Amino acid sequence: xxxxxxxxxxxxxxxxxxxxxxxxxxxxxxxxxxxxxxxxxxxxxxxxxxxxxxxxxxxxxxxxxxxxxxxxxxxxxxxxxxxxxxxxxxxxxxxxxxxxxxxxxxxxxxxxxxxxxxxxxxxxxxxxxxxxxxxxxxxxxxxxxxxxxxxxxxxxxxxxxxxxxxxxxxxxxxxxxxxxxxxxxxx
Numbered sequence: 001x002x003x004x005x006x007x008x009x010x011x012x013x014x015x016x017x018x019x020x021x022x023x024x025x026x027x028x029x030x031x032x033x034x035x036x037x038x039x040x041x042x043x044x045x046x047x048x049x050x051x052x053x054x055x056x057x058x059x060x061x062x063x064x065x066x067x068x069x070x071x072x073x074x075x076x077x078x079x080x081x082x083x084x085x086x087x088x089x090x091x092x093x094x095x096x097x098x099x100x101x102x103x104x105x106x107x108x109x110x111x112x113x114x115x116x117x118x119x120x121x122x123x124x125x126x127x128x129x130x131x132x133x134x135x136x137x138x139x140x141x142x143x144x145x146x147x148x149x150x151x152x153x154x155x156x157x158x159x160x161x162x163x164x165x166x167x168x169x170x171x172x173x174x175x176x177x178x179x180x181x182x183x184x185x186x187x
Contacts, residue, residue, distance in 0.1 A: 002095075004068040009021045013078070016117060017078060017118060018078055019073035022058055022061050026058060030057055031050075034057060035049065035053075043104075044168070071088050072088030075087055075105070084105060084106050084109045085104055085106060086103065087119070089101060089122070096133075096134075097134065098133060103118065103119070110145070116149050119153040137177045138175070138176050138177075141160060141175045150177045153179075154183060154184060155178060156183075158178045160175050161174050161175075161176070
């Protein structure tokens, strides 16, 4: 079984981006993402309605990190500390050496390849430092942009589960993508 520790917090970098810890000064950007119906259209979670909702979300992220149950990074452009998105690992299963990948960007930063740049960096951390065996990503089948990002970064479609989640009076499908450590080395 994995023995995880995110202390000290692992700051990471890509060619254009810095991945750092999320803090309460990021609340306006977290609120902008989580209150936006377009940004949240494929995420079956309630919209943030107040800045307090954003702060509560940040505190949940920080608590999850402190308990070594998940990790999220603030995505920032090099030379500018303002959060443009988040990415990280959720639903960690240390007994199975597995976790789930998640990511989100403010809409004005879409279509710049930022998430495609972030994913290999945090996957390298997951497979090399944390010693995960596999990483999954669960998406809405209508989220074509997310599907393309996953395919570009080496993930393969493992399942399409029909109407397995009930949200806002509708049954939703989910698609599961996965990547094994041994296949990441080939990407």
